[in-house]
Amino acid sequence: MIPWKLVLKNIRGYRKRSVVTVVLSAITTALLVFSSAIMDGSHNTMIKNAVEIYPGYMQITHRDFRDTPGYENLIFDLDSLRRSLANIPDIAAYGARFETYVLYSTEARSVGGMLTGIEPRAEKQLSRMASSLYEGEYLDDEDGAVVYIGFELAKRLKVGIGDELAFIGNGADYSMAADVVTVKGTFRTGLFDFDASAAFMNKRYLDEVMVSRNMATHVIVLPANVEDCGKIEDRINQEVGGDNVAESWFRTMASLVQAMKLDSVFGYITLGIIFIVIFFVIMIYTLLTVYARVREVGVMRAIGTTPWGIFVMLVSESVLLSLVGVLLGGLLGACVAYYFYLNPMEFAGYEEQFKQYNMVATAIPADFAPLVIARDMLIMFVLCVCSTLYPILRLNRYRPMDAIRHV
Amino acid sequence: MDNDFLLIEKVSKIFETGQDVRVVGLVELSLSIGRGEFVVVSGPSGSGKTTLLNIVGGLDDATKGRVVLDGLEITGLRERKLAALRRDHIGFIFQAYNLIPVLTARENISYVMQLQNRAKGEIEERVEEIASKLGIQELLDKLPNQMSGGQQQRVAVARAVASKPQLILADEPTANLDSKTASSLMDMMQKLNEEEGITIIFSSHDPLVISKAKHSIVLRDGVVVENVFP
Numbered sequence: 001m002i003p004w005k006l007v008l009k010n011i012r013g014y015r016k017r018s019v020v021t022v023v024l025s026a027i028t029t030a031l032l033v034f035s036s037a038i039m040d041g042s043h044n045t046m047i048k049n050a051v052e053i054y055p056g057y058m059q060i061t062h063r064d065f066r067d068t069p070g071y072e073n074l075i076f077d078l079d080s081l082r083r084s085l086a087n088i089p090d091i092a093a094y095g096a097r098f099e100t101y102v103l104y105s106t107e108a109r110s111v112g113g114m115l116t117g118i119e120p121r122a123e124k125q126l127s128r129m130a131s132s133l134y135e136g137e138y139l140d141d142e143d144g145a146v147v148y149i150g151f152e153l154a155k156r157l158k159v160g161i162g163d164e165l166a167f168i169g170n171g172a173d174y175s176m177a178a179d180v181v182t183v184k185g186t187f188r189t190g191l192f193d194f195d196a197s198a199a200f201m202n203k204r205y206l207d208e209v210m211v212s213r214n215m216a217t218h219v220i221v222l223p224a225n226v227e228d229c230g231k232i233e234d235r236i237n238q239e240v241g242g243d244n245v246a247e248s249w250f251r252t253m254a255s256l257v258q259a260m261k262l263d264s265v266f267g268y269i270t271l272g273i274i275f276i277v278i279f280f281v282i283m284i285y286t287l288l289t290v291y292a293r294v295r296e297v298g299v300m301r302a303i304g305t306t307p308w309g310i311f312v313m314l315v316s317e318s319v320l321l322s323l324v325g326v327l328l329g330g331l332l333g334a335c336v337a338y339y340f341y342l343n344p345m346e347f348a349g350y351e352e353q354f355k356q357y358n359m360v361a362t363a364i365p366a367d368f369a370p371l372v373i374a375r376d377m378l379i380m381f382v383l384c385v386c387s388t389l390y391p392i393l394r395l396n397r398y399r400p401m402d403a404i405r406h407v
Numbered sequence: 408m409d410n411d412f413l414l415i416e417k418v419s420k421i422f423e424t425g426q427d428v429r430v431v432g433l434v435e436l437s438l439s440i441g442r443g444e445f446v447v448v449s450g451p452s453g454s455g456k457t458t459l460l461n462i463v464g465g466l467d468d469a470t471k472g473r474v475v476l477d478g479l480e481i482t483g484l485r486e487r488k489l490a491a492l493r494r495d496h497i498g499f500i501f502q503a504y505n506l507i508p509v510l511t512a513r514e515n516i517s518y519v520m521q522l523q524n525r526a527k528g529e530i531e532e533r534v535e536e537i538a539s540k541l542g543i544q545e546l547l548d549k550l551p552n553q554m555s556g557g558q559q560q561r562v563a564v565a566r567a568v569a570s571k572p573q574l575i576l577a578d579e580p581t582a583n584l585d586s587k588t589a590s591s592l593m594d595m596m597q598k599l600n601e602e603e604g605i606t607i608i609f610s611s612h613d614p615l616v617i618s619k620a621k622h623s624i625v626l627r628d629g630v631v632v633e634n635v636f637p
Binding site (some may be wrong): 005296307 | 413443461464467486487489491493494495498499501505507508509510514518519522523
């Protein structure tokens, strides 16, 4: 058997080779860890933006509402649903919405748009509506005939804080519903279409106008841990059953999930190409370094080391060097990822491009997930070790005398 | 003396160096060497000395014929068994010393014994014993690149001898040494041959080495032209 001391001595003795191999594997590992962190970070930002601005992490609707959104497919017994939800643990908050479409009118003009009755205090936790306040004030649970309106919609209607506007639409009983309300605040999410068409009122007041007491189009649920959406979705569906159904963001926003998967595929294809290049760089470098040792290996074979012993020695060197490189690179990549996790990268001037991906913020934090970092380090370790196998096997095919004579 | 310790029967070696280029190394060569002999194989360059040693040591294959070492036919053995044979029964001394560059003299000497999984204490004891016999105690902690050629060759001899092999093959061991160092090395080898009872086969065209031989074999064009027994 090869003395382990020899493996360590070779690593120390062939210092230049060892340093270059460690640096190569460290840089590539750091690159992989960092690029994964950025890719996952941008995806998480997209999800957070898309989910948190308005739709929420989980929606409960009537079973047929998604296919046929209309008053015939409302949640008709909201109180009973609330009682059921109160029994389910791991729910941080929930709130009902009554979403309808109305015609807004001012003296200046009329514009069609969405009007949603919300439970203002609960909604603060469920979406970013409160934090998107631009001017005036957000709603509260005691509000009456006041509206919280999109900044762009307010501009189109030419109203400001304290101004009045009228809306007309259909009540839940299909009667005509209309009211005159005062602008209490405006919001700006950064998503133009949303800001140009949406307005919010206190649901308790809107229910009187729309004859929608104890009814809702959606109940939005915020799980205590958003990673547990799937589990809580199952639990809610078991509990509420019947006409209503709970769906997590990855179902309600399936197209976004698909887009992210596609983006990940392209990301991994790019990384794959980089990996292939790295694989060959390390392989060629190993080929050069092990070939510089052909004679030495020939002598070792001549004095009784078996080909397997040589293989074990060279692979052990490769494993140790790769391990050190991958650990250093992983640590470096993790530190950089952690830094950008705490201090998101700023992409000022790219707002319009970002909006195409539902991203209203120009700051993208890296994702810092130890398991993903460990996965990337494992990938790089396997890649580094595998890339040295061919040169080692090739070297081991030499007969001792041919190796000793090798120039 | 066991006269059939090493039997070489009708061994031929043909090197195929390229398309239609064939170089004859050995031609139906037959020899018999006894246990504990001190043999020198001499002859001009290209006469087949190194080829013969390589085939005897299992470092190269014979094209034809057979080699039997202490009753074991080594021609045709698989590489793993050949490696074990070399490790346990044969010591090599090369013209270019060929010490393992990252190991100290002590580690080079103990390397084969470590491959044999001998006990640490036994290895240390043997290294000290052989180093004292060869007068290289002060070199034990030096790396090969910190030693002169003669010193390296003495360490190479110690490496070959340390595991107490039955046979030592030395391919022109004095070729890179000055005459004084060469003479001292030969004296040392002779002493080892006598004290340890190891069969030693040299290849050389150095008159000094040839003069020390007890059994002299002269090769020319791959054929034995002289075989002088003690």
